Amino acid sequence: MSGMKSGSGKNRLTPLPDVARQLWVFSGNECAWDTCDVRLVDPTGGWVGKIAHIVGAEPTSARHDPTWTKEELRDYSNLILLCGNHHDVIDHAASRAQFTVEDLHALKERHESRYRYRLARMEEAFLNITQGNVVRPCMTLGQFWLGDDEEERAGNVETVNEIANFLATVTPAAREVLAFVVSSEEPIDI
Structure with missing residues (x-):
């Protein structure tokens, strides 16, 4: 589901199930890239989304920071859901310098805030009905x-x-x- 290989590399840990679930819920089943409309689960039920690190996990990764712990690297705040294409774009050696940690955090926030707001409104409506x-x-x-x-x-x-x-x-x-x-x-x- 995550697009990450469990145990590959010394710092790369599989996201905790609650973190992965939260990423998928707040993705709205869409790539977080501003202009991308790719569905992360295609009509046949196939997973085409990938979880990407904002601060890279390995020393050779894009945006790597050696001061980060393994747990910080796999924390919800450091992960973003993208389609396979945009996942590769932000990490590719030829283009990775174009995407700063700050830019990717802003991208994540812009995308996920739409779904957080909708979920909060649904919860509020539910509570209004049941209270x-x-x-x-x-x-x-x-x-x-x-x-x-x-x-x-x-x-x-x-x-x-x-x-x-x-x-x-x-x-x-x-x-x-x-x-x-x-x-x-x-x-x-x-």
């Missing part, structure tokens, strides 16, 4: 309880309240889908 949900806690399960074991009954009341509290954080549309799945007498092929 008004009020859950009235279950007290006894009296209508549904057939047994005599009060301890078991109390445990079931607690479980029902936990589920209800969770459902309060889900959008109404998601609750409708869940209600449909739960109430369906026929198996649902998803």
